[in-house]
Amino acid sequence: MIPLQELLILSGVLFAIGLIGAITRRNIIMILLSLEILLAAVNLAFVAFSYSLGDLAGQVVVFFVMIVAAAEVTVGLAIAVVLVRQFNKTEADDLRILRW
Amino acid sequence: MMPSHFFYLLPEIWVGALALLILLLDLRWKGRGHTKLGLMAAIGLLPVLPLLCMQRQLDTLELLHGMYRIDSAALLFKGIFIITSLLVILMTREISKTPAAAQQAHGEFYLLILSATLGMMFVASAADFLMLFIALELITISFYVMTAYLKTDLRSLEAGIKYLILGSIASACFLYGVAFVYGSSGSIRFVEIRQFLQETPFSAGCLFGLFLILGGILFKTAGVPFQLWTPDVYEGAPTSVTAFLSVGSKSAGFLVALRVFHELFISSSADWAPVLVWVAGLTILYGNLGAIPQKNIKRLLGYSSIGHAGYLLIGLACPSSLGSTAMVFYLAGYLVTNLAVFLVVTVFSSHTGSDEIKNYAGLSKRSPLLAMVMFIALLSLAGVPPLAGFIGKFMLLLGALSQGHLTLAIIGAVAVVISLYYYLIVVKVMYVDRAEDSSPVPVSLPMRLALLFCLLGILGIGIWQEPFLSLSFAAVKGLF
Numbered sequence: 051m052i053p054l055q056e057l058l059i060l061s062g063v064l065f066a067i068g069l070i071g072a073i074t075r076r077n078i079i080m081i082l083l084s085l086e087i088l089l090a091a092v093n094l095a096f097v098a099f100s101y102s103l104g105d106l107a108g109q110v111v112v113f114f115v116m117i118v119a120a121a122e123v124t125v126g127l128a129i130a131v132v133l134v135r136q137f138n139k140t141e142a143d144d145l146r147i148l149r150w
Numbered sequence: 151m152m153p154s155h156f157f158y159l160l161p162e163i164w165v166g167a168l169a170l171l172i173l174l175l176d177l178r179w180k181g182r183g184h185t186k187l188g189l190m191a192a193i194g195l196l197p198v199l200p201l202l203c204m205q206r207q208l209d210t211l212e213l214l215h216g217m218y219r220i221d222s223a224a225l226l227f228k229g230i231f232i233i234t235s236l237l238v239i240l241m242t243r244e245i246s247k248t249p250a251a252a253q254q255a256h257g258e259f260y261l262l263i264l265s266a267t268l269g270m271m272f273v274a275s276a277a278d279f280l281m282l283f284i285a286l287e288l289i290t291i292s293f294y295v296m297t298a299y300l301k302t303d304l305r306s307l308e309a310g311i312k313y314l315i316l317g318s319i320a321s322a323c324f325l326y327g328v329a330f331v332y333g334s335s336g337s338i339r340f341v342e343i344r345q346f347l348q349e350t351p352f353s354a355g356c357l358f359g360l361f362l363i364l365g366g367i368l369f370k371t372a373g374v375p376f377q378l379w380t381p382d383v384y385e386g387a388p389t390s391v392t393a394f395l396s397v398g399s400k401s402a403g404f405l406v407a408l409r410v411f412h413e414l415f416i417s418s419s420a421d422w423a424p425v426l427v428w429v430a431g432l433t434i435l436y437g438n439l440g441a442i443p444q445k446n447i448k449r450l451l452g453y454s455s456i457g458h459a460g461y462l463l464i465g466l467a468c469p470s471s472l473g474s475t476a477m478v479f480y481l482a483g484y485l486v487t488n489l490a491v492f493l494v495v496t497v498f499s500s501h502t503g504s505d506e507i508k509n510y511a512g513l514s515k516r517s518p519l520l521a522m523v524m525f526i527a528l529l530s531l532a533g534v535p536p537l538a539g540f541i542g543k544f545m546l547l548l549g550a551l552s553q554g555h556l557t558l559a560i561i562g563a564v565a566v567v568i569s570l571y572y573y574l575i576v577v578k579v580m581y582v583d584r585a586e587d588s589s590p591v592p593v594s595l596p597m598r599l600a601l602l603f604c605l606l607g608i609l610g611i612g613i614w615q616e617p618f619l620s621l622s623f624a625a626v627k628g629l630f
Binding site for chain 1: 279280283284287291294295298301302304307308310311312314315318319321322325326328329330332333336337338
C-alpha cells in the first residue's frame with residue numbers, strides 16, 4: 051500500500067507542473083493541456099484522500115471533475131479553432147489588444 | 151400538509167425547462183426569431199419570482215438527501231439572480247436589434263443566460279461541495295461561451311480565452327482546496343464539515359484547503375490578487391455579458407464566500423479574518439486607483455467593480471451578523487445601481503457603437519433620461535446619501551470599526567472620495583462637454599421600463615431601507 055503522503059506529494063508536483071505550464075506556455079493548446087494536468091492533480095488528491103479515509107464520496111467527485119474538465123476544454127478548443135480560422139493566431143502573445 | 155419536495159425544486163425545474171424550450175424553438179425557427187425568443191425568456195422568468203415568495207419559511211429545509219437546501223439566504227439570492235438575468239435578457243435583446251449584431255444574433259445566447267442563471271440558483275441552494283462545484287462550473291462555462299460570443303471581434307475572443315484560462319486555474323485551485331478540506335474533515339457535506347470544525351482544533355490541512363478555496367472565490371468576485379482578468383474581460387465581452395458578470399457572477403461568488411467563511415469556517419475566524427482584511431484593503435485601493443486613467447466606460451466599470459468587491463470583502467472580513475447583513479444589503483443596492491449604469495451603456499453603445507467616455511459628451515441634450523439615470527446611478531455607486539450605495543458602505547465601514555480595523559475603515563472612506571472623482575468625470579462629460587453629434591438617442595419601451603425599475607430601486611433602497619435591511623438580516627440569520 052502506498053502511503054498517503056507520497057500520493058499527496060505526487061499530486062502536489064503535478065499541480066505545480068500544471069500551474070507553471072499554464073502560466074509560462076505561450077501556445078494556447080499547450081495551456082489547455084496544462085489545465086488538464088492541474089485537474090489531474092486534483093483528482094489524484096481526491097482519490098488518495100478517499101482511499102485513506104475509506105469513504106467513497108471523494109471518488110464520486112472525481113467522475114464529476116472529469117466531465118467538467120472535458121466541458122471546459124471543449125469550450126477552450128472551440129475558441130482556439132475560431133482564433134485560427136478567423137485570425138490565424140495560436141500564440142497567447144498575439145492576443146494583446148486589451149491592455150491598461 | 152407539507153408541500154412536496156417537488157414544489158421546492160420547481161423554480162430550478164422551471165428555469166431549466168425554459169432554457170431547453172428556447173433551444174428547441176431556436177432550432178425550429180432556424181435562428182431567425184431571436185427577438186421573439188428574448189421576449190419569451192424574459193416573460194418566462196417572471197413566474198419564478200412569486201414561486202420563490204411562496205417558498206418562504208422559517209427553517210432550513212434539506213432536499214435530495216441533504217445535497218440541496220432551501221433557506222432564506224438561498225431564496226433571497228435566487229430572487230436577486232432572477233431579476234438580474236431578466237434585465238440582462240432585455241439588454242441582450244436591445245443589442246441584438248442593432249444591424250451590426252443582427253448578423254450574429256442567435257437564440258442560443260438566451261439559453262446560455264438561462265443556464266448561467268440556473269447555475270446561480272444551484273449555487274444558492276448547494277449544501278455540499280460537489281453540488282457547489284458543479285453549479286459554479288455551470289455558471290463559469292456558460293460565461294466563457296458568452297464572453298467569446300462575438301466570433302468576428304478579436305477583442306471578444308481574446309477576452310474569452312483569457313477568462314477561460316484564468317478561470318480554469320481558479321476552479322482547479324478551488325477544487326484542490328476542497329480536496330484538502332475533504333481529506334482533513336472526512337466529508338464534503340457542509341453540515342458535517344461545520345460540525346467537525348467546531349469539535350476539533352483547526353488543522354494545517356484545513357487551513358491550506360481554505361486558502362486555496364479563497365483563491366477560487368477571489369477570482370469569481372474579482373479580488374486582489376486574482377483581479378487581473380477583470381478589466382480585459384469587461385471591455386472585450388458583449389455589454390450585456392459584462393453586466394451579468396459584474397452583478398450575477400459576483401453575487402454568486404459572494405454567496406459562496408458567505409457560505410464557506412461565515413457558515414462553515416466561522417469557528418476558526420481568528421485564522422482567516424486578518425488575511426481577508428488585507429485582501430479587502432488592497433482590492434479597494436487597486437480598483438479605485440486603477441479606474442482613474444480609464445478612457446473606456448466598460449473598462450472604468452471593470453475597475454470600479456473591483457473596488458466594490460473590496461467593500462464587500464470588508465463584510466466578509468467581519469465574522470459577525472453585522473458584517474454579513476451589510477454585505478447582503480450592499481449587494482442588493484449594487485445590483486440595481488450597476489444594472490442601471492449598464493442599461494445606459496447598452497442603449498448608448500447599441501445606438502452609437504461606441505464605449506469611449508469622450509463620446510458621451512452632450513448626452514444630457516441627446517437623451518435627458520439616460521443622462522439623469524447615469525448621474526444618479528454613478529452617485530449611488532460612489533456612495534452619496536440618500537442613494538442605495540450609501541447605507542451599505544456606511545454599514546460595512548461600521549462593521550470594520552466594530553472589529554477594530556481602523557486602517558481598513560479609513561482606506562474605505564478615502565476610496566469613496568477617489569471614486570467620486572472618476573465617476574464625476576463621466577458626469578462632467580455628459581453634462582458640460584459639447585457634443586460633436588447632437589442627434590437624440592432613442593430609448594425603447596422595454597429599456598425605459600428597465601431604467602425606471604432600477605431608478606426606483608436605487609431611490610427605494612436608499613430612502614426606505616428598513617424592509618430591505620430586515621430582509622438581509624433574516625437572510626443571514628440562518629448562516630450562524
